[in-house]
Amino acid sequence: MKRIDAVIKPQKLDEVKESLTAIGTTGLTVLEAKGFGRQKGHTELYRGTEYTVDFLPKLFISVVVPDDIVEAAVKAIADSARTGKIGDGKIFVTSLDDVIRIRTGERGRDAI
Amino acid sequence: MASVAYRHPRRWFVKLVIVILFAQWLVGPVIIAHADEPQPDPAGIATGDKTSTSDAGGTSFVVTEPTDKTAPDYGKNKKAFDDFQAQATKEPLVMKLADNVGHLRIATNFTWTLLTGYLVLFMQAGFALLTCGLVRKKNAGHLMMLNFAAYVFAFLAYYVCGFAFQYGGAAINAAPTNLGGTPTLNHFLLGGGLWGFLGGRGFMLSGPGYDAGVLCLTLFEVVFMETAAYIIVGAVCERITFGAFLLCELFMGAILYPSFGCWVWGGGWLSQLGQTMGLAHGYVDFAGSTVVHGVGGFCAMAISVILGPRLGKYGADGKPRAFPAHNLVYVVTGTFILLFGWMGFNPGSTLGSSDLRISVIAVNTNLSACAGAASAMFLWYFIFGKPDITMACNGMLAGLVAITAPCAFVSPNSAVMIGILAGIVVDLGVLFNERVIKVDDPCGAISVHGYAGWLGAVCVGIFADGTYGAGWNGVGATTYLGKAGQGVTGLLHGDHTQFFTQVGGATFMAIYIFGFTYLVFSLVNAVSPMRVSKEVELEGLDVPEFGLPAYPEDEIVNAEPEMARA
Numbered sequence: 001m002k003r004i005d006a007v008i009k010p011q012k013l014d015e016v017k018e019s020l021t022a023i024g025t026t027g028l029t030v031l032e033a034k035g036f037g038r039q040k041g042h043t044e045l046y047r048g049t050e051y052t053v054d055f056l057p058k059l060f061i062s063v064v065v066p067d068d069i070v071e072a073a074v075k076a077i078a079d080s081a082r083t084g085k086i087g088d089g090k091i092f093v094t095s096l097d098d099v100i101r102i103r104t105g106e107r108g109r110d111a112i
Numbered sequence: 113m114a115s116v117a118y119r120h121p122r123r124w125f126v127k128l129v130i131v132i133l134f135a136q137w138l139v140g141p142v143i144i145a146h147a148d149e150p151q152p153d154p155a156g157i158a159t160g161d162k163t164s165t166s167d168a169g170g171t172s173f174v175v176t177e178p179t180d181k182t183a184p185d186y187g188k189n190k191k192a193f194d195d196f197q198a199q200a201t202k203e204p205l206v207m208k209l210a211d212n213v214g215h216l217r218i219a220t221n222f223t224w225t226l227l228t229g230y231l232v233l234f235m236q237a238g239f240a241l242l243t244c245g246l247v248r249k250k251n252a253g254h255l256m257m258l259n260f261a262a263y264v265f266a267f268l269a270y271y272v273c274g275f276a277f278q279y280g281g282a283a284i285n286a287a288p289t290n291l292g293g294t295p296t297l298n299h300f301l302l303g304g305g306l307w308g309f310l311g312g313r314g315f316m317l318s319g320p321g322y323d324a325g326v327l328c329l330t331l332f333e334v335v336f337m338e339t340a341a342y343i344i345v346g347a348v349c350e351r352i353t354f355g356a357f358l359l360c361e362l363f364m365g366a367i368l369y370p371s372f373g374c375w376v377w378g379g380g381w382l383s384q385l386g387q388t389m390g391l392a393h394g395y396v397d398f399a400g401s402t403v404v405h406g407v408g409g410f411c412a413m414a415i416s417v418i419l420g421p422r423l424g425k426y427g428a429d430g431k432p433r434a435f436p437a438h439n440l441v442y443v444v445t446g447t448f449i450l451l452f453g454w455m456g457f458n459p460g461s462t463l464g465s466s467d468l469r470i471s472v473i474a475v476n477t478n479l480s481a482c483a484g485a486a487s488a489m490f491l492w493y494f495i496f497g498k499p500d501i502t503m504a505c506n507g508m509l510a511g512l513v514a515i516t517a518p519c520a521f522v523s524p525n526s527a528v529m530i531g532i533l534a535g536i537v538v539d540l541g542v543l544f545n546e547r548v549i550k551v552d553d554p555c556g557a558i559s560v561h562g563y564a565g566w567l568g569a570v571c572v573g574i575f576a577d578g579t580y581g582a583g584w585n586g587v588g589a590t591t592y593l594g595k596a597g598q599g600v601t602g603l604l605h606g607d608h609t610q611f612f613t614q615v616g617g618a619t620f621m622a623i624y625i626f627g628f629t630y631l632v633f634s635l636v637n638a639v640s641p642m643r644v645s646k647e648v649e650l651e652g653l654d655v656p657e658f659g660l661p662a663y664p665e666d667e668i669v670n671a672e673p674e675m676a677r678a
Contacts, residue, residue, distance in 0.1 A: 045496050045498070047500060051433070
């Protein structure tokens, strides 16, 4: 099993969710986040004084998938979250040691 | 608060005795009501009678008995009165009607004055929203509490002695005839005649103060004092301790505002300069550009200077840093509420709807507000490329402040000009405070109220066109500048003396208010620092000062979070 995390633009959540469920993933966790990548912040003025806006609102989504659909899931997220403009985000794939379902105690692939 | 030190019983007893003696001296005028003094009228039955029946020019229909037996024309006036009395006994119904009409006129004016006073009271909510929205989220509760406590404590100070200091001598030179003249407010504690410095009737609103006409005036004037009181919040917030702030409010309500208010509105020396020194109509301020807003703004400036700027406001290189507003919705809503309340502030200052100039005042006020907002917005856009919402709101308020003194005396075109000037002044003022003199003013209160207030008083001396105010401050009741019925006039209409009087008076206000406040609070600050500690300021004052965050869902709430969650 792998865990796929992604930082995406907030307005892309619905599309990403639809495309992930379409390829058969079950479940999704979403966190509100803020961040920046290689793009620099921009400056704004408040009552004539400059301030920099470094962080932009983002969503951090997390989904656990069986190994056989990892590549499909990564492609689904990337295609649905892409706008072509700076700040689209990143996808991280990490290995998982175990997954447990709290209600029933199931472990491993049955818990996904 | 400092820890309680061991109290020396004898020292406390001596202090108590001194306080009681002082209170007696103040309250003395309350208890003594000589038979030959005008009697107070708490039930309002005797206020407003046939002598209140007057024509449009203000001349009473009824001839009153001359009281000064030593006057040269006493004999003539006495005969006129005797003839009138003889006629009156033949027409009892007419006299009864005159009585009724007189009473009704006063009753209408009471309604007007009280209702416009309630509008001004509502401005408290507007200013609370405005200032709360302009500061950082962690201080939102602190701002609300400052605004709330400002109203409460300044009011109590004004009740104890502020009103008496300001209006205790009003009947002498500035009797509000629209409210029945308040004849019981007839004594100056300091000064006398045309050189009054502090009033001396109406302490604790008792004795001569417990009168229907007086209390109508009190309600109206206390909400004006409250306006000056909350202005200081805009400049001292985010770093002042609650205790120090309460002291500021007591100071404002008890002596700072009433002293200048007495000199300009209570029949005091500044208003009488026309009669004492031939300075046009004396110092004129219709609804309080300087009496209310200038006083608030320059008092705020003095305390802000003593406190110093907020932590992190200025970098090591001296360049200012921005602390963006946390809620622009509050800022704009607050500004609109202030605009609405100003419809009571300016037109209400006639103290009577029998004075039909109220419509001109209302329109002038609105025009200046809009011109101020537009001018501030455009100027900001030309300088910085985007119209700043908070500066647009400040521009509207500056327009309102600047028209407050001249509103009754100018034409609508002049009102627009004044608004345009005010918008420019507030924009440049904010930049000046922040970049040049480095006085930290989170809400722009010093520029909006202090600088624009000074401008407003000066604009009386420029734009007043003489169509209103004949006899203002006892000058030129019949003719002025060679014309019958000519009122308060400014530079553009031929009266340069009024202009210099206005500039002088407004500048004197700035120096006096700043100086007096700076003196008193430098001492206070030396005895007990008025600023919160660095840790408290960084955390935000909501929890350390009041134990309650304005937005608890941002904080970790302890007991039963599931139940307490929003």
